[in-house]
Amino acid sequence: MSLDLLEADFSEPGRIRAVSTTRGSPGDDDELDLGRSKAPKRLAENRARLFSAIGKTRVQWLRQVHGTRVHHAGRVGDAVEADAVWTDVPGVAIAVTTADCIPVVVAGSACSVVAVIHCGWRGTVDGIIEATLGELPVEASELKAWLGPGICGRCYEVGTDVYERAAIWANAPRTFTATGAEGKWLFDLPAYVAGRLGSAGVPEVYQSNACTFHEDRFFSYRRDGATGRMAMIAWIDLR
Ligand SMILES: [Zn+2]
Numbered sequence: 001m002s003l004d005l006l007e008a009d010f011s012e013p014g015r016i017r018a019v020s021t022t023r024g025s026p027g028d029d030d031e032l033d034l035g036r037s038k039a040p041k042r043l044a045e046n047r048a049r050l051f052s053a054i055g056k057t058r059v060q061w062l063r064q065v066h067g068t069r070v071h072h073a074g075r076v077g078d079a080v081e082a083d084a085v086w087t088d089v090p091g092v093a094i095a096v097t098t099a100d101c102i103p104v105v106v107a108g109s110a111c112s113v114v115a116v117i118h119c120g121w122r123g124t125v126d127g128i129i130e131a132t133l134g135e136l137p138v139e140a141s142e143l144k145a146w147l148g149p150g151i152c153g154r155c156y157e158v159g160t161d162v163y164e165r166a167a168i169w170a171n172a173p174r175t176f177t178a179t180g181a182e183g184k185w186l187f188d189l190p191a192y193v194a195g196r197l198g199s200a201g202v203p204e205v206y207q208s209n210a211c212t213f214h215e216d217r218f219f220s221y222r223r224d225g226a227t228g229r230m231a232m233i234a235w236i237d238l239r
Contacts, residue, residue: 003032003053004217008105008146008234009206015090016107016114018234019054020148020208022217026159033219033228034097038081050231059093059233060085066122068131070115083123084132086115093235099219100212102150102193103232106132106202109142114234119150119193121158125165129196145194148232149218152211153177154186156222162187171195219236 008018022099024032031044051057060073063081073094083092086106094116096103101120108114117132131139151167153175160183166172175192176185194205212218212230 003049006148006208007211008148009053009208010107010144010146011204011206012059013107014239015111016105016234018107018114018146018232019238020103020232021050023219023228023230028070031228031229033215034228034231035099036097037226038228050233052222054093054233056093056233056235059095060087061095061097062118063120064096064118066118066120068123068126068128070128070132070135072135083128084115084117086113086132086136087236088113088137090236091238093233095231095233097148097229097231098148098212099221099227100151100156102190103148103230104129104145104193104197105138105148105232105234106143106145106197107234108136108138109144110138111236113138114236116232116234119189121162121165121166121187121189124189124193124196125168129193130200133200133202141203143202143205144204145197145202146206146208147190147193148208149210149212149215149230151189151213151220151222153186153191155211155213156187156189158185158187160185161185166192169196169199171199201203226230
């Protein structure tokens with residue numbers, strides 16, 4: 001069965017492959033929910049649909065906690081508590097799941113390494129991007145990144161708490177727009193994530209420009225409350 005997938009749009013991706021899933025068939029029993037809240041049998045079925053579409057039998061999943069822990073996957077094991085994962089082993093597939101947070105794939109120019117990062121506002125502010133780049137065995141200047149579907153800057157209203165904590169990064173004010181309501185801001189999380197990647201030295205940052213909140217094609221926690229999760233999966237091709 002073919003699935004509705006977004007392929008990471010790097011220039012010259014080489015052997016690095018990365019795809020983001022979508023909601024599948026909105027509102028249908030056929031929705032491709034890859035979140036852990038799903039009944040185990042249904043989750044196993046949805047993972048099997050994904051595996052068959054991407055030609056994999058196993059993926060390294062994470063238990064994400066909006067933290068800054070990074071996992072190195074030398075092989076695929078049980079789910080690990082972390083918010084980013086990287087591998088330098090061809091064929092090992094790694095994944096993060098999201099519904100509004102930004103999934104980011106980072107790839108080395110020589111295709112020797114790939115990472116995926118769960119970038120919600122909290123983990124990003126606290127340094128999950130920098131923590132990941134710090135673990136990779138290549139310089140940031142040799143990396144490129146692609147931002148998968150997440151909530152866009154017109155849809156994401158936040159309070160002063162987020163505005164103040166995000167200010168740890170000097171360019172943060174450019175990513176907030178006052179709404180006119182007291183203490184309310186529109187936060188451009190994709191721009192914030194891209195900016196933090198750039199400040200950390202990543203020269204090429206590409207965007208899917210897909211919004212989970214205003215496009216029905218995706219799950220959105222903000223829009224729907226209890227909802228499913230999409231996955232971003234990446235690996236180094238064996239060829
Ligand atoms: Zn939007």
